[in-house]
Amino acid sequence: MQHHALAARRAIADCGIAKSAIDGYVSTSGGGPGAGDDAVSMAEYLGVNHRYIDGTMVGGSSFEFHVQHAAAAIREGLCDTVLVTYGSDQLTRMGRVLGTGGFQRDAQPVAGAMQMATPYGLPLVGAYALAAHRHMHEFGTTSKQLAEIAVGIREFAGLNPDARYGDPITVEDVLNSRMIADPLHKLDCCVITDGGGALVMTTEEIARDLRHVPVYVLGAAGTQTHWNIHQMPDFTEMGATVCGPEAMGQAGVTPADIDTAQLYDSFTITVLLMLEGLGFCGKGEGGSYVQEGHLRRGGSMPTNTDGGGLSSNHPGMRGIFLLIEAVRQLRGHGGEAQVPDAEVALACGSGGWLSAIGTVVLGKDRPS
Amino acid sequence: MRVVRDLEWQGPVPAGEGEYGEFFAAAAEGRLLIQQCPQCGHRQHYPRALCTACAAVPEWIEASGTGTVYTYTIVRQYGVPAFAELPYVLAMVDLPEGVRMFGGLTGVDPEAVEIGMPVSAYARTYDDDHAMVFWEPA
Ligand SMILES: [Zn+2]
Numbered sequence: 001m002q003h004h005a006l007a008a009r010r011a012i013a014d015c016g017i018a019k020s021a022i023d024g025y026v027s028t029s030g031g032g033p034g035a036g037d038d039a040v041s042m043a044e045y046l047g048v049n050h051r052y053i054d055g056t057m058v059g060g061s062s063f064e065f066h067v068q069h070a071a072a073a074i075r076e077g078l079c080d081t082v083l084v085t086y087g088s089d090q091l092t093r094m095g096r097v098l099g100t101g102g103f104q105r106d107a108q109p110v111a112g113a114m115q116m117a118t119p120y121g122l123p124l125v126g127a128y129a130l131a132a133h134r135h136m137h138e139f140g141t142t143s144k145q146l147a148e149i150a151v152g153i154r155e156f157a158g159l160n161p162d163a164r165y166g167d168p169i170t171v172e173d174v175l176n177s178r179m180i181a182d183p184l185h186k187l188d189c190c191v192i193t194d195g196g197g198a199l200v201m202t203t204e205e206i207a208r209d210l211r212h213v214p215v216y217v218l219g220a221a222g223t224q225t226h227w228n229i230h231q232m233p234d235f236t237e238m239g240a241t242v243c244g245p246e247a248m249g250q251a252g253v254t255p256a257d258i259d260t261a262q263l264y265d266s267f268t269i270t271v272l273l274m275l276e277g278l279g280f281c282g283k284g285e286g287g288s289y290v291q292e293g294h295l296r297r298g299g300s301m302p303t304n305t306d307g308g309g310l311s312s313n314h315p316g317m318r319g320i321f322l323l324i325e326a327v328r329q330l331r332g333h334g335g336e337a338q339v340p341d342a343e344v345a346l347a348c349g350s351g352g353w354l355s356a357i358g359t360v361v362l363g364k365d366r367p368s
Numbered sequence: 369m370r371v372v373r374d375l376e377w378q379g380p381v382p383a384g385e386g387e388y389g390e391f392f393a394a395a396a397e398g399r400l401l402i403q404q405c406p407q408c409g410h411r412q413h414y415p416r417a418l419c420t421a422c423a424a425v426p427e428w429i430e431a432s433g434t435g436t437v438y439t440y441t442i443v444r445q446y447g448v449p450a451f452a453e454l455p456y457v458l459a460m461v462d463l464p465e466g467v468r469m470f471g472g473l474t475g476v477d478p479e480a481v482e483i484g485m486p487v488s489a490y491a492r493t494y495d496d497d498h499a500m501v502f503w504e505p506a
Contacts, residue, residue, distance in 0.1 A: 056385075108380065115382035116414045120458055120472045121443060121451035129441035130460060137439070182442040230414075230460065230470035235439055243370045301453060 003087025003196030011198035016211035024052035026066045043215035051081035059351025063319035064358025068203045068220035074080040087196035088315035098109035113228045127229035127353045132269040134235040145287035148267040150187050150310050152295045157307025159336040164191045165311045188268040195315035215330045215362050219250030224357035229353035238359035240277025247359035255280045259342040262322035262328050264350040267306040305337040319349035330364045369433045370490040371398045377494040379450035387415035389482035395491040400431045402467050413467040433489040435461035442478040475504035
């Protein structure tokens with residue numbers, strides 16, 4: 001709860017809106033068992049008297065879905081100003097167990113479709129490893145290519161003083177790090193941290209009087225292909241193939257118009273599948289695309305300029321940080337990691353096990 | 369399908385509510401069940417109370433118990449005490465009947481597992497009347 005509150009305080013101060021003007025509240029239905037930060041509890045804690053509330057919880061990409069919902073609510077006049085918050089103390093509360101310690105801490109029977117997988121001992125990393133192996137099999141993608149993603153994002157983390165890890169790494173470092181679940185190494189996996197974030201969304205008219213030149217939501221779309229990994233229809237393709245073109249279509253842009261991408265990097269393979277799904281490269285070409293250096297600083301698609309989940313922070317659902325970094329870039333507040341003349345930014349989140357994908361396109365200029 | 373009686377199972381177990389329970393009970397009797405829709409012919413796994421294609425009530429059919437590895441991973445680190453014996457292999461298996469099933473792949477050197485390798489199903493009981501489905505090289 002404190003992380004939500006701290007983020008809300010900073011976001012409200014940053015944009016300069018009166019707290020009393022907030023009449024919409026959006027958060028997930030909770031950061032995990034016992035976290036106590038579901039949307040209604042948080043609306044009370046933060047003291048938001050809302051006319052519009054949304055507690056959509058689709059995992060890490062929830063916030064991309066939230067932007068889609070809040071933009072529609074504001075357009076429809078259900079409310080004027082929406083506060084979106086996220087907070088998590090998972091590192092403090094649970095330690096670094098999420099990826100390899102299991103959701104299942106004891107031998108309680110597993111209900112629902114997870115009972116087809118959890119009893120076999122499927123760690124979170126293992127689920128993504130299944131996708132990585134299949135991609136390697138079908139397209140010849142290599143561990144070296146996946147490692148390139150982690151190396152490029154670490155380079156950006158080195159420019160972010162708040163990043164969890166900032167020391168440069170090499171492809172060899174990734175390949176030499178411990179194998180967790182073949183073919184994913186430790187450095188193919190995101191970090192585990194606490195953290196929080198908040199967004200304020202409002203009408204153009206209200207935004208005009210606030211502290212910053214506003215960033216516009218040009219497009220927002222979401223889709224779900226499955227929830228449990230064992231139901232993924234094609235392990236080499238995620239729903240970005242659907243919601244990516246839809247969001248870019250709304251914005252009237254193509255991948256060539258995107259100046260910087262903030263992509264959910266729970267694992268290196270997540271980014272690779274996303275690049276292909278969004279159409280930044282062809283299907284099966286993600287490996288060679290990343291090796292050409294497009295994601296790097298100075299590349300054609302600077303990606304995860306804050307250091308991402310692989311190196312900066314990952315409190316469990318990091319979709320909100322994709323949006324925050326996209327806004328920072330469009331405002332020109334990217335510091336040393338600033339992408340020159342960034343006008344259009346894309347954020348793509350992945351929730352569950354490559355399951356619920358949300359894409360948001362943000363722009364510096366008013367949509368025509 | 370071969371049934372291994374293993375009442376020493378220490379891991380988490382399926383809750384087995386609804387159709388899930390019928391699947392695990394049949395497995396304990398050596399039958400590998402999948403669902404087929406009498407209305408549209410769609411086949412599905414995991415078992416559900418409706419056909420995901422047309423919403424009719426699915427029927428059970430028995431699968432042959434053979435398959436090929438669609439993808440797999442070798443788990444080398446996992447903090448749950450029941451899975452202390454590392455590494456082990458988990459796989460998605462394509463069944464000739466047209467569905468895909470997740471499970472443990474045993475009886476093989478993890479390094480020797482390959483996508484496309486033929487496997488066959490066996491059942492391992494976790495209580496008197498229910499079993500989980502595992503796979504081994506065919
Ligand atoms: Zn049907």
